[in-house]
Amino acid sequence: MEEHENLNVTAARLGLKGLVGEKGPKYISDHQIPEVVKEMIKWLSEIQNTDWLLIFDNYDDLDEFNLLEYVPKAGWGSILVTSRRHRLKSPGVVLEMPDMSPDEGLSLLAKRSGFNRNFTSSEQQIALKLLDRFEFLPLAI
Numbered sequence: 048m049e050e051h052e053n054l055n056v057t058a059a060r061l062g063l064k065g066l067v068g069e070k071g072p073k074y075i076s077d078h079q080i081p082e083v084v085k086e087m088i089k090w091l092s093e094i095q096n097t098d099w100l101l102i103f104d105n106y107d108d109l110d111e112f113n114l115l116e117y118v119p120k121a122g123w124g125s126i127l128v129t130s131r132r133h134r135l136k137s138p139g140v141v142l143e144m145p146d147m148s149p150d151e152g153l154s155l156l157a158k159r160s161g162f163n164r165n166f167t168s169s170e171q172q173i174a175l176k177l178l179d180r181f182e183f184l185p186l187a188i
Contacts (some may be wrong), residue, residue, distance in 0.1 A: 088119050097123040106130045129186055144185055152178040155188050 075083060091099055103114060106128050118126060128135070135141075147155070153166065156174055166174055181187035 084117060088117065091119040091124055092121040097121075099124045101126045103128045106135070107132055109135065147183040147185060147188075149175060149178065149183070152181075152183045152188060155185060159188060 090096055091101065101118070101124065103117070103126070106114060107130050109130075109132055114128070126139070153171065153174055156162070156178060157166070178188065
């Protein structure tokens with residue numbers, strides 16, 4: 048099954064058939080976003096949909112929006128929130144990720160990318176530039 052066919056099936060299950068065309072997702076206008084969010088939260092809250100992961104990545108501007116408005120009220124599923132803000136409060140488990148050293152970053156990058164040999168000097172320089180762009184954040188790597 049092709050990717051856009053999977054999207055069509057998912058969109059139909061969510062009652063959002065009009066958002067996926069023959070070639071994949073269609074553009075969603077700003078005025079459609081609240082309805083899409085509402086339908087997504089509804090779908091995540093249904094008893095037959097218990098095995099999901101909802102990710103809020105880079106939730107750093109805590110005053111921008113109330114995260115709880117986007118969280119299903121269901122007692123199942125998993126939610127992962129990434130943030131650089133220490134004042135973020137959570138009803139769940141908080142894992143503080145310490146800064147990684149360049150050596151730790153290189154090791155993680157090599158492991159996660161399947162790189163099975165030592166970096167050459169030029170590869171290491173490129174990898175370090177990439178890691179710097181990722182700010183040595185383990186979740187970004």
